[in-house]
Every structure is written in C-alpha cells, then in structure tokens.
Amino acid sequence: MKDARSGGAPTVLRLVLGKRLQDLRERAGLSFAEAGRALDVTHATVRRMEKAEVGLKIPYVEKLLRVYGVTDQRDIDAFVSLAREANQPGWWHRYRDVLPEWFSAFVALEGEASVIRAYEPHYVPGLLQTEAYARAVLRAGMPHAPQAELERLAALRAERQSLLTKDDPPLLWVVMDETVLRRPIGGPEVMRAQIDRLIEATEMPRVRLQLMPFSAGPHPAMYGPFHIFRFPLPELPDVVYSESLVGAVYVDQRDDVSAFLEALDRMCAQAAPAHTTRTVLGGIRKEI
The missing domain is CATH 1.10.260.40 (lambda repressor-like DNA-binding domains)
Structure with missing residues (x-):
C-alpha cells in the first residue's frame, strides 16, 4: 500500500x-x-x-x-x-464531511480485522477512549476546528468502539507508554474516568493491555505510534498503519510488516505483563 x-x-x-x-x-x-x-x-x-x-x-x-x-x-x-x-460505502461514509480520506481506510481495516495490535506513546487508543477524553484530544489536535466538527468526530470515535462489544470482537492488544497516563488531558476528573475505562477494558476477554514503564528504558519503537491489522481472510496480508500530522502510510509488504511485528514482539516482552496492568493503573489513578 x-x-x-x-x-x-x-x-x-x-x-x-x-x-x-x-x-x-x-x-x-x-x-x-x-x-x-x-x-x-x-x-x-x-x-x-x-x-x-x-x-x-x-x-x-x-x-x-x-x-x-x-x-x-x-x-x-x-x-x-x-x-x-x-461497491457500497462503509458505515463511516456518513461521516465523510469530517473524516479525512487517509483515515477512512483505517476505519475500514479496523472494522474487519481479527487482530489489532498497536503501540501508542501519546494517547489512549481511540477504541478505549472515554467521550470526555476523546473531545479533549480532538480539541488539542484541531485547535481551529468548529465545535460541530469536533462533535461529529467524537461521535465517529464512539461508533467505532462498538467493535469491542459485538458478538465476535477482534483481539485488541495494545502496548502503551507510561507517558500516556502521565500526560494530563482534560484535567484530573477526565483522566481518572479514562483510567477507570482502561481498568474496565482489562476485564474484557479480547483486550490485552500492556504498559511500558519509564524504568524499562529505550525500546525498538520509540520513533512513533503504529497499528498492525490482521484479517481472517487469506487474500489479505497484514497491514501496518503509521500516522503523521497530515496523512498516513499503509504498509503491506511482507518484509516491512515483519520489521514492525518484530519490534512490537520485543516491546511486549519488555513491557509490564498484561496481568499487572490493572494494578498499575489503580496506582496511577490514586496519584491523580
């Protein structure tokens, strides 16, 4: 791609x-x-x-x-x-007035993937954001956008989240930097509610959340966030999504995808085990 x-x-x-x-x-x-x-x-x-x-x-x-x-x-x-x-447009076509073309491909892939793996150093991933946190992130990223546009994007994000509660949800496996939880977004109340949402997510059978603590030191993907999508259809290869300020790159060449997979596997081994995430989140919440 x-x-x-x-x-x-x-x-x-x-x-x-x-x-x-x-x-x-x-x-x-x-x-x-x-x-x-x-x-x-x-x-x-x-x-x-x-x-x-x-x-x-x-x-x-x-x-x-x-x-x-x-x-x-x-x-x-x-x-x-x-x-x-x-040839029929996807459900996200209803948001075409506010949805960038380069991100609509992400929504399409996200909706059909059987496995979604991600590294996120800046924000809580969209599928796990609360409404208030999402609004604060959108406002920070689009400071000049009309409020109506931000509301539409927040609604899109909320609709995407229904993916995790459908009958056969994908596996969502995220490695998130400790920085994400230390960065105050929307104020203490918003952050406490967001951490509560993450704690709830750790109880979902198809969600695996790992935290990369500061103490872990450098890791293979410090250059930026990315997602890897895997599909149940043999015709589709794994696809990597990497976003920038004004667009995105989608990668499906085997060697390139393998580099991202290897980096993420190393990070999963380096991050705190998933079974400790709930405890770590609870400790950070008390500090806010």
Whole structure:
C-alpha cells in the first residue's frame, strides 16, 4: 500500500475481490495489458481494480471473469453479487464531511480485522477512549476546528468502539507508554474516568493491555505510534498503519510488516505483563 492522503477508501471486501481478480488473471497467464485490451481500456484500469483503487464496474467484472476462464454462470453471479456489495460505502461514509480520506481506510481495516495490535506513546487508543477524553484530544489536535466538527468526530470515535462489544470482537492488544497516563488531558476528573475505562477494558476477554514503564528504558519503537491489522481472510496480508500530522502510510509488504511485528514482539516482552496492568493503573489513578 502507499501514502494515503487522497482518494476514497475501499471497503475490505473490495480489497479481497481485487486480489481474487489478480489471482484469476495470473492463473490465466494474462498481463495487465492483455486484460485491458479485452475490456478496451488501459492496463492501468485493470491494475487499479486489482488494487481496489477504484470501484468494481460490474460489466468489467463480468467480462474479465469470462476472459479469465470462469464459465459457470453461478460463480459469475456470486462474484458479481459480492462486487455490488463491495461497491457500497462503509458505515463511516456518513461521516465523510469530517473524516479525512487517509483515515477512512483505517476505519475500514479496523472494522474487519481479527487482530489489532498497536503501540501508542501519546494517547489512549481511540477504541478505549472515554467521550470526555476523546473531545479533549480532538480539541488539542484541531485547535481551529468548529465545535460541530469536533462533535461529529467524537461521535465517529464512539461508533467505532462498538467493535469491542459485538458478538465476535477482534483481539485488541495494545502496548502503551507510561507517558500516556502521565500526560494530563482534560484535567484530573477526565483522566481518572479514562483510567477507570482502561481498568474496565482489562476485564474484557479480547483486550490485552500492556504498559511500558519509564524504568524499562529505550525500546525498538520509540520513533512513533503504529497499528498492525490482521484479517481472517487469506487474500489479505497484514497491514501496518503509521500516522503523521497530515496523512498516513499503509504498509503491506511482507518484509516491512515483519520489521514492525518484530519490534512490537520485543516491546511486549519488555513491557509490564498484561496481568499487572490493572494494578498499575489503580496506582496511577490514586496519584491523580
């Protein structure tokens, strides 16, 4: 994947179908150019469909499937049905007036992942934030934004959190610097409520929270926060998300992802064990 500053975010299903089209093309022994000629379009159009950079035009999909050797009409109809579903905007589309394009891809990946691992040195991750803490973080990061825009973003963050209470939630495994809990955001009352929320989260069976204490010294990811998404679908590789002030980078190349995974594994070994997190949080809360 690449720098995501513009362009609509694909649904995860569209990513999967693009990968399936790629596999069918390669099995048929056709190049991008040859597939493009079959559609009377440029090779770039085929490539962009496979990379989920554009919507899946149904006539194109039907013709490509036949060109690639899919002859059973039931298989074609099933694929086309999925393509129609994949072209529907995700639930987050309702927030398109305030949601940056580069972050909408994050929401799409987050919603379909079976495992979400993260390192956070600055803030409590969005899935675990209280409403008051979220508002304080948003205001700090967007000091000139109208209040209405901040309220919309806070509502989006709250809706994302329903992911943790659905019937089959993902595993959320976070390593969080002690700095996050020592930085006063929103005042003592807000911070106490936020720590209470984290204590509650430690009791959730699919949440694993580890704290990296100051005393642990340097660690492999001191350069900044990142997320790693893993999916139950074999077509999708692990994806790393790394955010900057004005955009984000999404990485899915195996060697690059492996570097992030190794760093996070080392950090998990270096951080305080998850079973001690509740006690540590309680101690910090008393100090606030």
